[in-house]
Amino acid sequence: MSKKENKHTASSADTKPGADTMEKEYSTLNLGPTHPATHGIFQNVLKMDGEIIHDAVSTIGYIHRAFEKLAERRPYAQITTLTDRMNYCSSPINNMGWHMTVEKLIKAEMPKRAEYMRVIIMELSRISDHIICNTIIGQDTGATTGFLYLFQWREKIYDIFEDICGARLTTNIGRIGGFDRDFPAKTWDKIRAFVKEYPKALTEFSNLLERNKIFMDRTIKCGPISAERALAYSFTGPNLRAAGVDYDVRVTNPYSSYQDFDFIVPVGTAGDTYDRFMVRQEEMWQSLRIIEQALKNMPDGPTHANVPNFFLPPKEEVYNNMEALIYHFKIVMGETDVPKGEVYHCVEGGNGELGFYLISDGGRTPFRLHFRRPCFIYYQAYPEMIKGGMLSDAILTMSSMNVIAGELDA
Amino acid sequence: MSKEIQRTKLEIAKSPEGLEGPGFFATKLEDVIGLARANSLWPLPFATSCCGIEFMATMASHYDLARFGMERLSFSPRQADLLMVMGTIAKKMGPTLRQVYEQMAEPRWVLSMGACASSGGIFDTYSVLQGIDRIIPVDVYIPGCPPRPEQVIEGILKIQELAKNESLRRRNAPEYKHLMNSYGME
Amino acid sequence: MNEELLNKVNQKLHDHFHGSVEQHELLYDYPVFTVNKEKIHDVLKFLKEDEELNFHFLTDLTGMQTADEKHLGAVYHLHNMQKNYRIRVKTFFPMIHPEIPTATDLWPAANWMERETYDFFGIKFVGHPNLKRILNVDEMDIFPMRKEYPLEDQTREDKSDKMFGR
Numbered sequence: 001m002s003k004k005e006n007k008h009t010a011s012s013a014d015t016k017p018g019a020d021t022m023e024k025e026y027s028t029l030n031l032g033p034t035h036p037a038t039h040g041i042f043q044n045v046l047k048m049d050g051e052i053i054h055d056a057v058s059t060i061g062y063i064h065r066a067f068e069k070l071a072e073r074r075p076y077a078q079i080t081t082l083t084d085r086m087n088y089c090s091s092p093i094n095n096m097g098w099h100m101t102v103e104k105l106i107k108a109e110m111p112k113r114a115e116y117m118r119v120i121i122m123e124l125s126r127i128s129d130h131i132i133c134n135t136i137i138g139q140d141t142g143a144t145t146g147f148l149y150l151f152q153w154r155e156k157i158y159d160i161f162e163d164i165c166g167a168r169l170t171t172n173i174g175r176i177g178g179f180d181r182d183f184p185a186k187t188w189d190k191i192r193a194f195v196k197e198y199p200k201a202l203t204e205f206s207n208l209l210e211r212n213k214i215f216m217d218r219t220i221k222c223g224p225i226s227a228e229r230a231l232a233y234s235f236t237g238p239n240l241r242a243a244g245v246d247y248d249v250r251v252t253n254p255y256s257s258y259q260d261f262d263f264i265v266p267v268g269t270a271g272d273t274y275d276r277f278m279v280r281q282e283e284m285w286q287s288l289r290i291i292e293q294a295l296k297n298m299p300d301g302p303t304h305a306n307v308p309n310f311f312l313p314p315k316e317e318v319y320n321n322m323e324a325l326i327y328h329f330k331i332v333m334g335e336t337d338v339p340k341g342e343v344y345h346c347v348e349g350g351n352g353e354l355g356f357y358l359i360s361d362g363g364r365t366p367f368r369l370h371f372r373r374p375c376f377i378y379y380q381a382y383p384e385m386i387k388g389g390m391l392s393d394a395i396l397t398m399s400s401m402n403v404i405a406g407e408l409d410a
Numbered sequence: 411m412s413k414e415i416q417r418t419k420l421e422i423a424k425s426p427e428g429l430e431g432p433g434f435f436a437t438k439l440e441d442v443i444g445l446a447r448a449n450s451l452w453p454l455p456f457a458t459s460c461c462g463i464e465f466m467a468t469m470a471s472h473y474d475l476a477r478f479g480m481e482r483l484s485f486s487p488r489q490a491d492l493l494m495v496m497g498t499i500a501k502k503m504g505p506t507l508r509q510v511y512e513q514m515a516e517p518r519w520v521l522s523m524g525a526c527a528s529s530g531g532i533f534d535t536y537s538v539l540q541g542i543d544r545i546i547p548v549d550v551y552i553p554g555c556p557p558r559p560e561q562v563i564e565g566i567l568k569i570q571e572l573a574k575n576e577s578l579r580r581r582n583a584p585e586y587k588h589l590m591n592s593y594g595m596e
Numbered sequence: 597m598n599e600e601l602l603n604k605v606n607q608k609l610h611d612h613f614h615g616s617v618e619q620h621e622l623l624y625d626y627p628v629f630t631v632n633k634e635k636i637h638d639v640l641k642f643l644k645e646d647e648e649l650n651f652h653f654l655t656d657l658t659g660m661q662t663a664d665e666k667h668l669g670a671v672y673h674l675h676n677m678q679k680n681y682r683i684r685v686k687t688f689f690p691m692i693h694p695e696i697p698t699a700t701d702l703w704p705a706a707n708w709m710e711r712e713t714y715d716f717f718g719i720k721f722v723g724h725p726n727l728k729r730i731l732n733v734d735e736m737d738i739f740p741m742r743k744e745y746p747l748e749d750q751t752r753e754d755k756s757d758k759m760f761g762r
Contacts, residue, residue, distance in 0.1 A: 033506050034456060036485035041458050041503060061731040062503040063458050066535040068716070069740060069747050081532065088460040104624060132463070151470035158467075168467075169556050170460055234654050234705030245677075252680055343624045344673060344684065346655075355656055357671070361663060372656040372673070380708045406459045409500075409731055502733050529754075536740055536749045537732060 026054055029391070033062050039136060039398075040405025044382070051390045056383035060376075060408055067410040071369040075334025076102050077176060077310065079369070084170040086371065087407040090129035090350040092121045092161070092173045097347035100255055101356040102176045105343045106307065113301040114178030115257040116294045120191065121164070121173060122256075122347075123287040123294075127198075128157045129350030130238075130280040130287075133402040137277055138209055140399045141218045146205050153201055156194055163187040177311055178304035188295075195291055202284060210281065219273040223385045223397025226271060233381040236374050237352025239401055242279045243271030249348040260297070261290050273393075273400040280402075309336040335364050351375050351402055375407040440578050447491070447517070448574040449479040451566075454490035456510065458497030461524035464556040465496050473559035478566055487513040492569060493546075498526035499539045511546045512595060516581045519569050520548045523562060525555045547589055601681055602627035605649060613639055628684045636670075636687045637697040643674060643685070644702050651676050651683070657699065657709035659717040661691075665743050668694045668717050691742075698723040716741035 031044040041062040047055040067086070071079050083094040096118050103110065131154050135147040158168040164183055165173040174180075183191075209215045225235075230243040240247055248265045250258040266282035268275030304311055308327055317324035330336055340362040346355040355372030378401065386394040426445060428437025457465055469475050469483075484490040487510045499507055511520070522542055525531035528551045530540035542548060549572055552565040580586055590596065605627060606620045616635040621628055631639050643651045651674035660669045669688040675681070689696060698721040699706040710721045711730040718739035721727060729736065738745055748757070 033503065034485075034510060061729075061733075062500055062506070063498055064500050064502065064537045064731040065498055065533045066537050066740065066747070070533070070535060073747055085460055088463060132466075148471050151467065152472060154467065155470075155472045168558070169464055231653060232704045234703065247677055252677070253682075341623065342628075344626060344656075353655070355673070357656065357658065357673070359660065367663070368660045370656070370658045370660075372658075376708065376712070377705055380705065534748050534752075534755060536745075536747065538749075540749070540752050540754060 024049060031394070033059075040403060040408065042379075042403070042405065042408060044394075046391070046394070048391070053386050053389055053391065053394055056386060056394075058379065058382060060379070062409070063405050064409040067371065068369060072365055072367070075364050076336065076338060076366070077331070078334065079366070080176075081170070081172050083371075084172055085406055086373065086410055087129070087350055087354070087375070087404050088170060089132050089404060090125040091169065091171045092125040093129075093347060093349050094354065095171060095173050096122055096256070097345065097349070097354050098356055099174055099176045100347065101343060101345040101358055102310075102338075103305070103307075104345050105341055105358060105360060106309070106339060108177055108305045108307050110178065110256070110305050111301045111303070112257060112299045114303050114305065116298050117179055117183065117303060118174065118256050119258065119261070120291050120294050121161075123290050124157050124160060124191075124194075126350055127284050127287050128154050129402075130284050133350075133400075134205075134209075134277055134280050137219070137273070137396065137400050138215070140396055141215055143209060143212075143215065146208055150201060150205055153194075153198055156190070156198075160187055160190050160194065163190070175304065175310060177307040178302075180304060180312070182303050191291070192295060195288055195295065198288065199285075202281075202288075206281060210278070216274060218392075219277060219396060219400070221270070222273040222393045223389060223400065224270055224272040225381060225385050229381065229384065230271060230378075233378060233384075235352070235378045235381070237349065237378075238276055238279045238283065239271075239378055240352065241266060242268035242275035244269055249346050249353050253346065255345070255347060261293050263290050273396050276400045309338070338362065338364075346372065349374060351404070351407065352378065371410055373407045373410055375403050376410070379403055379408060443578065444574040444576060447576075448570040451479055451492045451519075451569065451573065452482055452484045452490050453480050453492040453494050453521075454484055454487055454510070454514075456493060456495045456497075456507065458495075458499065458503070459526070461496035461527070461556045464559060465494070465523070465562065468559040468562045473563065475563070475566065478563070478570065480566070487511070488515065490514055491517070491573075492519045492521060494521045494523060495527045495542050496523040498524075498531065498533060499542050500537050501539050502537070504539050504545055507542065508545050517573075517576065519550075519572060520546060521550050521552065521565055521569055522548045523552045523554075523565065524557060525553055528553060531555060545593065547593060598622055598625050598627060601683070605629065605643075605683060608646065608649065609639065609642075612642055623684075626682060626684050628686065630686045630688070633687050633689045633696055636685075637699070640672065640674075640685065640699055640702055643683075649676065649681065650678070651681065653677055654699070654703040654705050654709075655682070657706050657713065659713040659719050659741070661717065661742055662688065666691055668719055670696060670713065670719060672699070694719045695722055697721070700724055715739070718742070 026047045029046045033041040033043045043059040045057045083098045084091040138146040227244040246267045263286045313324040318328045342359040344357045346353045352374030357370040359368040361367040426441035616632040619630040653675040655673040655675045667688045672685040715729045
């Protein structure tokens with residue numbers, strides 16, 4: 001049979017060796033919004049050449065809840081519950097970031113004890129965020145054991161949060177100005193016990209995966225990005241540090257007394273999945289170190305700044321003192337006075353620089369509140385990161401980037 | 411040396427009422443099928459946001475959900491019995507949810523977990539569907555934001571009760587057809 | 597340090613773009629510059645490529661509406677990581693004609709940020725490769741973050757506005 005040009009998709013049954021006159025046709029694969037391995041709902045339409053990805057188009061917005069418009073309707077203390085639900089794996093960090101933004105606006109003086117307590121809570125939630133991310137990377141490569149082992153420790157962190165604020169996941173922890181009261185004594189014991197016992201579990205998990213040949217073969221060179229491209233795409237957080245840039249908001253723009261603590265910022269080299277995994281592992285060790293230092297050097301003092309506009313006065317005063325009663329009423333009804341101004345404050349969230357841009361016109365609700373969400377910004381680079389790789393690498397890249405749908409769409 | 415071994419009284423499943431005799435057990439077909447269905451539901455976790463993380467905690471070893479027969483999570487709607495909608499459903503996601511529901515084969519149950527799936531939750535906005543029962547019929551609602559794992563387990567137990575006590579003819583009855591038609595489905 | 601940065605950047609912008617900087621002030625700890633809409637792209641390019649200032653990192657790009665509800669604005673947060681310089685650049689334009697040049701040729705990160713701003717406020721970024729809605733449904737024809745549009749879905753009948761909403 002003469003060699004004619006065969007215009008059909010090359011399938012393994014038909015391909016004859018030397019049949020290089022066949023035209024390639026790309027197939028479209030929909031990595032749809034509902035997919036077991038995508039953690040959250042976002043859609044990727046992939047153009048595939050067999051198993052290799054040629055191009056990808058992302059669609060997001062499947063969980064758009066209009067946070068920014070909601071925030072224009074809510075008084076300052078109620079916006080904390082909105083911030084919980086952005087990066088819900090580490091909601092205390094979001095809460096504290098918002099509280100610090102408002103404190104910056106009203107120029108509140110924070111007592112040291114409140115700041116150290118905040119640091120402990122933020123580092124605990126950073127550990128819980130990295131537990132989810134790393135165990136899920138393990139699960140996506142097939143190693144479910146890490147997930148089951150380490151989630152026990154997340155329950156312990158949930159216990160600590162529940163003692164302080166009453167909720168496990170969407171915490172709404174603390175107040176604008178610190179904490180309304182000191183942690184109970186048994187909570188301090190729980191935190192100390194966690195710091196003492198978690199290293200064993202983390203070592204166990206590390207031994208399971210870090211030098212495991214199968215895991216390393218799967219994750220090295222999977223979804224790489226160079227430092228220049230990462231900076232061009234405004235990456236922040238562990239994804240940027242894995243690419244080689246040592247940018248950490250806690251070091252460059254310290255907030256809440258982070259300058260008092262001694263910790264290193266882990267940096268990777270290749271920007272691939274293995275580096276992202278290892279950076280998060282090391283960050284968990286460093287968070288433990290920070291919590292130890294905070295426990296050792298915990299200063300005495302008030303746990304709340306002097307902000308009468310946001311701090312509920314004690315009940316004895318409310319029942320006896322007219323001024324306290326008026327403050328109580330105004331705070332609960334959300335009619336507190338806030339100065340006019342605009343402020344931008346950023347904290348190091350689980351995924352990177354979480355920024356709050358607040359414009360206040362003096363009213364009871366913000367005039368404009370914008371959340372600088374790290375997930376939204378670095379997810380743009382996803383098509384570039386998976387181009388040329390295989391489908392299974394695309395899944396692993398997505399889970400290693402720790403894309404949280406709540407933060408993506410806000 | 412033999413010691414008296416204390417055997418715990420394990421009850422795996424309560425047997426339904428029936429006539430028992432040497433070598434036979436006669437009961438209603440409905441009861442047996444209900445028992446089998448209830449204790450081996452295959453859930454489809456449709457996790458969108460924060461409630462999904464609480465579901466993960468419920469599946470993990472502390473609040474093990476596998477004890478109730480939910481060991482095998484099915485991500486394909488064609489093989490699932492129970493659609494667990496966990497998290498906010500935005501209007502953009504509504505058609506997808508409906509497509510997933512329509513692909514499921516009878517008998518199917520729907521569990522709406524969390525305030526957002528039940529009624530829109532705290533997100534009373536232009537872009538959020540105010541409750542999934544606007545587009546698909548729901549069997550059990552679990553309130554909470556997010557609900558504790560114990561509440562999730564209670565919701566699952568209620569679904570198991572529904573599955574156990576369901577009549578075999580329910581899905582062909584005119585009332586059920588009327589319910590489906592009210593949602594625009596056959 | 598921030599006063600110095602404010603004055604340094606102001607001086608440079610004054611030298612190169614005389615008259616385009618409408619306002620400069622130090623708000624809380626950020627030097628903020630309000631720039632004329634015609635020159636915004638050139639100003640941003642200069643800020644990025646100048647050797648001393650080198651604002652190579654775009655932290656954030658967002659939109660806003662002014663209090664009089666007649667103008668829209670775009671707000672850029674820029675960052676120089678080596679020297680830890682952070683500034684904010686704003687530009688305003690009337691709501692009936694909201695068009696400004698895109699920043700995607702300077703920072704690829706601006707791609708989705710501009711799409712989000714278009715989705716919320718209707719600001720058209722001229723030269724953007726793919727200016728479509730990103731977070732809302734594609735068929736939406738209003739720009740929901742503008743003050744004129746309500747927060748709630750007006751067709752819902754199970755919640756009464758007397759109790760919910762204010």
